[in-house]
Amino acid sequence: MATLGILECDVLYDDLIDDYSSYGVMLSELLSSIDPHLNYIFYQVHDGELPSHGNCDAYLLTGSKTGVYDTEHWLPPLMDWVQEAHARKERMLGICFGHQLLAHTLGGHAGLSNKGWGVGNHMTEIDHRPMWLNDDQPAYQLIYSHKDQVSSLPEEARRLAGSDFCEYAAWYLSDLVLSFQGHPEFTPEYFRRLLERRREDVGDERLTQAMNTLEQPNDSETIARWMIEFIHLPR
Numbered sequence: 001m002a003t004l005g006i007l008e009c010d011v012l013y014d015d016l017i018d019d020y021s022s023y024g025v026m027l028s029e030l031l032s033s034i035d036p037h038l039n040y041i042f043y044q045v046h047d048g049e050l051p052s053h054g055n056c057d058a059y060l061l062t063g064s065k066t067g068v069y070d071t072e073h074w075l076p077p078l079m080d081w082v083q084e085a086h087a088r089k090e091r092m093l094g095i096c097f098g099h100q101l102l103a104h105t106l107g108g109h110a111g112l113s114n115k116g117w118g119v120g121n122h123m124t125e126i127d128h129r130p131m132w133l134n135d136d137q138p139a140y141q142l143i144y145s146h147k148d149q150v151s152s153l154p155e156e157a158r159r160l161a162g163s164d165f166c167e168y169a170a171w172y173l174s175d176l177v178l179s180f181q182g183h184p185e186f187t188p189e190y191f192r193r194l195l196e197r198r199r200e201d202v203g204d205e206r207l208t209q210a211m212n213t214l215e216q217p218n219d220s221e222t223i224a225r226w227m228i229e230f231i232h233l234p235r
Helices: 014-020 023-034 075-087 097-105 188-194 205-214 220-232
Strands: 003-008 039-044 059-061 092-095 109-112 118-126 139-146 148-152 158-162 170-171 177-180
Touching: 014 148, 014 188, 023 039, 023 139, 023 220, 059 097, 059 220, 075 097, 092 097, 092 158, 092 220, 097 148, 097 170, 109 177, 118 177, 118 205, 139 188, 139 220, 177 220, 188 205
Parallel strands: 003 039, 003 059, 059 092, 092 177
Antiparallel strands: 109 148, 118 139, 118 158, 158 170, 170 177
């Protein structure tokens, strides 16, 4: 039975905690709908809690309101941990902030985008496909909420998917890293509540456009299957 270590990189806004708990809990519920036998250990990285190496079969870094360029006290230890984990060939996944931090820490670059907020349910075309991925669909659709982006990838990493707005919407590095800018764990209901509180920053026009995309289907379950497949890859 595999164990996934979930590195919680933030806490939700107070009014969302009772209904949604955390990014990690939302992700674990999504993944458990595909693999009910997957175990989880949660680490409160934003409070300075980091895993001991080798505790889990894979690790997942969640989203966060923090940027990789910020000065939060827990960021340097997390980046050190990621470098050490990668050197030890530990398997890692990233979502949104986690996606950016993995790229930035392992030799690429992430930062504030001059394109502004990427919000809504958007389609992303698949570019390169890992050899281990048993899926031939040409694109996927996910809910996005970000103003930072990955602008270059680590050496030997490959773009899995991208779009005109978000060039590196997903990337992978062999069978060691799998990373997505979009949020497979977000439901339309959660996203509506989250986005309303960011109206002033996002802007009325872009927010309205984003809200109008939420009736479209998305591929959260597909991405969850890919993540489960990645976690269970043989060593």
